[in-house]
Structures are given as C-alpha cells and as structure tokens.
Amino acid sequence: MEEAKTAGPPGSAKGRIAALIWKHRMVYTLLIPGLIWYVIFAYGPMGGLILAFKTYRANLGIWGSPFVGLKNFDYVFVDAAFYRSVLRTLTINIGRMLFQFPMPIVLALLLNELRFSKLKRLVQTVLTFPHFLSWVVVASILINTFAYNGLVNSVIKLFGAETVNFLGNGKIFVPFLYVTEVWKNAGWGAIVYLAAIAGIDQDQYEAAEIDGASRLQRLTLITLPNIVPAIIVMFILAMGNLMSSGFDQVFNLSNAAVREAAETLDMYIYRITFLGPPNFAFSTAVSLFRSVVNMIFLLMADKGAKLMGSEGLLS
Amino acid sequence: MRVKQENRRGLRYVTAGDIFIALIAVIWGAIVLLPFLNVIMISFATEAEYASTRVFLFPKAPTLASYQQLLNDGRIAIGYRNTLLVLLMALPLSMFCTVSFAYGSSRPGYPGRKFIFYFVLFTMLFHGGIIPMYLLMKELNLTNTLWSVVLSGTVSTFYMIIMRNFFSSLPESLIESAKLDGASEWRVLWSIILPLSAPIMATITLFYTVDRWNEWYNAMIFLQKGSLQTLQLVLRSIVLESRVDSIIVSSGGSIMYDKQNFTMGLKTAAIIITMLPVMLVFPFLQKHFVKGVLIGAVKS
Secondary structure (H helix, E strand, O other): OHHHHHHOOOOOHHHHHHHHHHHOHHHHHHHHHHHHHHHHHHHHHHHHHHHHHEOOOOOOHHHHOOEOOOHHHHHHOOOHHHHHHHHHHHHHHHHHHHHHOHHHHHHHHHHHHOOOHHHHHHHHHHHHHHHHOOHHHHHHHHHHHHOOOOHHHHHHHHOOOOOOOOOOOHHHHHHHHHHHHHHHHHHHHHHHHHHHHHOOOHHHHHHHHHOOOOHHHHHHHHHHHHOHHHHHHHHHHHHOOOOOOOHHHHHHHOOHHHHHHHOOHHHHHHHHHHOOOOOHHHHHHHHHHHHHHHHHHHHHHHHHHHHOOOOOOOO | OHHHHHHHHHHHOOOHHHHHHHHHHHHHHHHHHHHHHHHHHHHOOOHHHHHHOOOOOOOOOOOOHHHHHHHHHOHHHHHHHHHHHHHHHHHHHHHHHHHHHHHHHHOOOOOOHHHHHHHHHHHHHOOOOHHHHHHHHHHOOOOOOHHHHHHHOOOOHHHHHHHHHHHHHOOHHHHHHHHHOOOOHHHHHHHHHHHHOHHHHHHHHHHHHHHHHHOOHHHHHHOOOHHHOOHHHHHHHHHHOOOOOOOOOOOOOOOOOOOOOOOHHHHHHHHHHHHHHHHHHHHHHHHHHHOOHHHHHHHO
C-alpha cells in the first residue's frame, strides 16, 4: 500500500488503477512476449482483411493500397463458381452433420458398453492414433488402400465383384470424405463423450438396476441424456465450421478427376488465390465472407443451445 | 460395493450382447488398423512380390531395399532437416511465449485481466486467414525462410488455455509465500511453478511438436524454394503429386521435383518414415490425454 500513496492522490480512481498497474508490473512483463505475437501475427492478418475493401497494389502494400468500397464483393456475388462452391460446402457439411457427427457418440457408447477392458483399451488406442497424423499422411495411406489395385478393391475382386473407382468418381467423393473423416477422427472425438460418460453418477445406474431396467434402457434413459450437454458443445463447434469443410482433407484426397465435386469454398479460395493470376483483394473478400458467416453460424448455434436451456459455449 | 459385485459377476457371465459389442469394436479397430499394416507390409516387400499379390501382402522375404532407395534419393533427408530446424526454432519460442503468457494471465487482480483474456480468446473465433497472413509475411520479408512457418503458429490459444487452467489450479499460498520472500513473478514462475508443472509442460511440448511435424499448408504457401521443403511436403511430392491423374497440386509452393512415378515400395517407405516419430511419441500423448489434461480444458 506504500506504492498507492506515491502513485497518485489517495482515493482517486485513476490513482488507484495506476497503483494497481504498478503493483502488478511484473505480470505485464510476463504477458508481453505472447501479446506481441498476438498483435503482429493474429491481429495483423485480421487487420489485413481491410484488403477486401481495397484493390491490391504490390508496391503500396496492404495499407497503402487504395480503397474501392464494396466493389470486390460486387464481383464475388456475380461469380457463379462462388455460389456453386458455397452450395457444395453447405451440402457437404449438412452431410457431415448427419453421417459424421454421430459417429464419435456411437463409438463412445460402444466402447463404454464393451466389458473386456483390455480389448477396450486396445481398440481405443488404435482408433485414436490416426488423429495425430496429418491429412497428407492419412490421404497417402487411404489412397493406397482405395486405389484400383489397393486393398479394398482386391477384397472386392476376391468376391468376384466389379472393381470400384473410389478415387476418381465425383459421386463417390463426398461419401468418401465422410468415411475417411470418421476413419481418422472418430476415435479422438469419442474421448470427449467417454469423459462425459465417466462423470455420470453411478447411483443412477444402481437405482435403474434395482428397478429392473434393461441394458438398452440404461443406455437410452441414463447414459445418453447425461451426455447431451457434451453433444451440444460439440454441435456448436461443428456449426462454427459450416462454411469451412476440412480443407486439408479435401485438398489431399482430391485429384483432377473429382475437381468439380471437390470444389468447396475453401478449395475455391485456394484456386483463385494460388492457381492462376492472383487477385489478393478479391480472394480476401471471399475469405472475409467465409469467416463472417462462420462466426454468425457459431453465435446462432450458441444462442440456440442457450434457448434450449443448455449452458452453451460462450458465456 | 454393488458396482464392484456387478463387475465381478459381469466377467463371469458374458452375454450374447457382450460378444456382439466386442465384435463390432474389433471390426472397427481392424478397419483402422489394416490400411496401416498394408502400407508397412508393402514397404518391406519387393516390387515383384507387390505386383503378384492378390489380396493382402505379407512379404516372405522382407527387404529394406525401398528404404535404402529412399535414403539415397536425398529429398526425405532434406525434408527431415527442414522439419527438425522448424522444431528447433519453434519449440523454445512457443513454450516461452505460451508459458509466460499463461502464467501471467492466470495471476489475479491486475487491471485489464479480463480484457486481455478476451482479446486473445477472440482469435479462436475469428482470424484473418491465409491471404493477409501471406502478404504480412511478404512485407516482413519472411517468405522463403523457415521463420515464416515458425512465426505463423507460435502460440496456440488452445494450449495456452490448458496451461492457464493448470496454473490457476495450483495453490495460491505457494506463490504468495514465495513473494513474501521477495521473489518476483518471473522468479516464482521459474523456480516454484515450473518444477511443479513437468507433466503439463511435457504434454504441451509434445502437442506443439506433433502439430509442427504435421504442418504442411503454411509451408506450402510461404516456402517456394525446393531446398526449404518440409517433410510433409516432400511426402506430398512423392506420394500424392506423382500420381498420374493429379494436376491439382501444381501450386506455386510445391513444384520442385520432376514428377516421376515412384514405385509403391518407395511411396510406402516414405509414408512410414514420415509418420514414424508420431508413432513413437503416441504412447506418451495417449497417457497424458487419458489423464484428462485435455478434457478438463475442453470442459472449461
């Protein structure tokens, strides 16, 4: 409190804050290295989004380039390829919600019901591993597996059936995305739900057993309702990505034969930016659109979750 | 008590349902495991044996020829060197910034605490994306240096929050008594907090390492020079870009090698060599997230 007196007239609000700041000056020195990074490399690019309202001149840089108002967006919103990519992204992601999102929940319930603990640990280890690999590695492995002469097609041939062109068929490409995503990440996704299940009060199960509840009843009446909050949180997070659709995955699994089916919004942005004459301002406008829509979806999902009586994600 | 009894009984009386559940779990596990095994087997087989096998290859005379060929080729070595350099530069920087920021922001009572936290949290919700990042790197003259890759992902807000939660859970009295002895915040962090934080430090270091190991997109955008390609990009050029049907990949960042067709043995050996380090650290990763380090963070 000695310092409070030196830093300002006692009792004045400004002086009190200045004294508090002085008292905690060492804390600020702890924060500074991280803050410098955040300001330059997180907020810097965010500020760079101003480019969406400019026309880019390499010699003037982002800040010196002249403003053009909403002209870039005028061009974006008349580009048919842009609309197609938005529609494709939404379709793929609604499919992801339907086919991909439930799989970690199913897996967690399955593993929870698995009563051979050694087998449970082994399966969980195997299923979690691919999460830690990049999509470059996973795509390399799965393309080897699904190629014409790969493992899957040789099994198909063994049964005398016709081989399938898994990798070069636009119709198969989207379901292929769902399957490979589940292959890679369902095991990791299940961990959150397994943790939620582990937190369930055991008394509930005991009471249910005394009441003569069957295994299925215990699953649907106790386990499932208890992990609903976890499901909602994961759902909100997934909603926040409705306009991005796993660029790493799509980029590494796709090839020229499925280019049409694979052109999601992320792939469209990549194509217009890095393949061909770059128009950075235009690309930035598209990418700003994506970020804003993503954030709106996330906030909406959060509001929705709160209206339904859940805690939500953002307090 | 009842639960225990139930478990003991459960092991003795295995029902049809138990078998069914186990069967599904085994099949799911096999579906994930088999592609890995297949890749490993092919990498140890000769090209002739690979070509003549109908279903699942099990090399009768395992050979290291593919690996030898790969090492003679040299590009995997370049990839390893660059990725290791990135790690060497990035890990100390990442850990320093993450730990000091996490500890600083976990301290109570300083003005602006809430604001600074939300300032950082916001970057998880919204970010500038690759194009402004690329132009920023260009203006800082960092493109075509490994620093662009290092600096684009120095702090992970997610890992920072995990660490902050851990620091917040430490007893305040410990820190207060050290401060009474005249230790500064940095001193407290260094000689009181860090010795207590070995497991979480190891975990976060491992997570940063794996992220860096797997990073490829920023490297592809920022690094045009072939001699700077990281391991994942080398793997891309060997396996994915050498496919005959693949033309989508000819980005500015990754045209570097002539697109020859590699043998399956070479490709699979490259896959194994790229993921080997992740395989080696995976048991440690698993041990720590099972302990709930990450799950605690997800909840809060």
